[in-house]
Amino acid sequence: MTRQAPAAKPALQPELGLIEGRFGRIWNEAERSYVVRTLAEAGYGFYHYGPKADRSLRREWRKSHDAAQAESLARLSAECRGAGMRFGMAITPVGSTHPFDDAARADLTRRVAELDAIGIDDLAVLFDDLRGDMPELAERQAEVVNFCAGLTRATRVYTCPTYYSDDPVLDLVFADRPADYLGKLGRLLDPAVQVYWTGEEVCAKEIGPAHLERVAGELGRKVCLWDNWPVNDGARMSRFLHLRAFTGRPAGIAEHVSGHAINPAIQAHLGCIPALTLPMVYAQGSDYAYGAAFAAAARRLLGDEFAVMLQQDLPALQDVGYERLGVRGGRLRARYEGIDHPAAREILHWLGGADLMTDDEVQTQ
CATH class of the missing domain: 1.20.1180 (Udp N-acetylglucosamine O-acyltransferase; Domain 2)
Incomplete structure (x- = not known):
């Protein structure tokens, strides 16, 4: 009798999500609705809304969304929750850390309450792509995040550091990272706060267990991956359509992360093709083949x-x-x-x- 080789054991799967944190045009409601339905059916568990072009969440974060925008976001929240996904919003409070004064506290208190009123399960307070040459950067950022965590009704809080990768391009563009930046941030953040991280590079070619273990050791917690695939924003990447399936993310990293979120392509429908292959990475383990996926x-x-x-x-x-x-x-x-x-x-x-x-x-x- 010929014995068949045992089937590959499926790997653990972390909670999968989407962090809409790219530059470029904002999707319309029909595009976003399609993405929500498609990813929910594929097993994704959360959707964090924070496009860079939404000025009321970034450059003009102190300015409230107008009534039409707030109603649209409330519909998105209801749709995500109805599809079985957690809904979150990401705010980048530019200028709130230096100084973190009474005016900044008052504006953050008001804006967090407005986001809560829209209906959020998760709140993300982001510092990505901001200047890093400021005194006590980690200390001030942790203070802002912890302050917001104490205000919100959301049951999970996330942050993204200014230096969200080992990639030296961040030091080139945003100034050299302070000594022990991640260590200080991790020690000062509330232990329940989840930290977004992109990997060894901003757009990582490979994300492995050894790297994730090292970063977790510095932060004192597992990271939530902010995976910059299939995103294609920016002057260089927007010249290409990112369509291929996920590679370089072995299923074994599941036990080393608190979650795995993808940053989407500008093209809502096309970007769902690679998005559907990420659950296959974890479900198929060593049987995964990216062409077939x-x-x-x-x-x-x-x-x-x-x-x-x-x-x-x-x-x-x-x-x-x-x-x-x-x-x-x-x-x-x-x-x-x-x-x-x-x-x-x-x-x-x-x-x-x-x-x-x-x-x-x-x-x-």
Whole structure:
């Protein structure tokens, strides 16, 4: 009798989520509703809303959302909760740490109450992509986060440090990180606060257990991954459609993180294809194959014929880049013009030069 090899044991799966924390245009309600439904059906457990272009959460965080915006966000909260997902909002209180004075406390008290009124399960207080050359940076940031945690009715609180990766590009752009920044932040933050972290790089090619263990040791807690895939914002990345399945995230990292959130692509429908492959990484363990995962996700969302076409065009759309397509751009337009599907329209939109970002756009969001 021939014995069959035992099936691979499924790995643990951390809580999966989406952190809408990218630059670029804000999705409309229909796009966001599609993403919520699709990810909820795939087993995602939370949705954190915090696009950089929402000025009332970032550059003008002291300014309340207007009535129409607040109503739209309340509908999003209800939709997420109705789909079985936790809903959170992320505020980047620019300038609140230096000084963290009575005015900052009053504005934070008011804004956190307004976010609570919209209906949040999670509150995120973010400091990503802000200058780091300020005295007692970790101390002041921890003070602001703990203050907000004491105000909110949300049952979970998150933060993202200014230095949210080992990547030296952060030191180049935002000034050299202070000595023992992560250690100080971890010691001063309330132990219940979860910390977002992107990995060894801002857009990490691989995220492994050894790295995560080292960072957890510094922070005194497991990190929640802010995974910058399939995000494609910014002047450079927006020239490419990020479509391929997840790679470089072994299922074994599940026991080393408190959660795993993805930062989405500008293209809502297309970005759900790689998003659907992340649960496969954890469910399939050593049996995971990223090509097969892409094919399965694409067929599920696009149908067989469209999925095959997209797989054939992956090198052109993801690797060549908008400016270098040349005559291939016209051929791609001809292929997708006949497909009546939102994802096909996103491809045509991109081929037409829309959603291409500039450095100025990033710097002003």
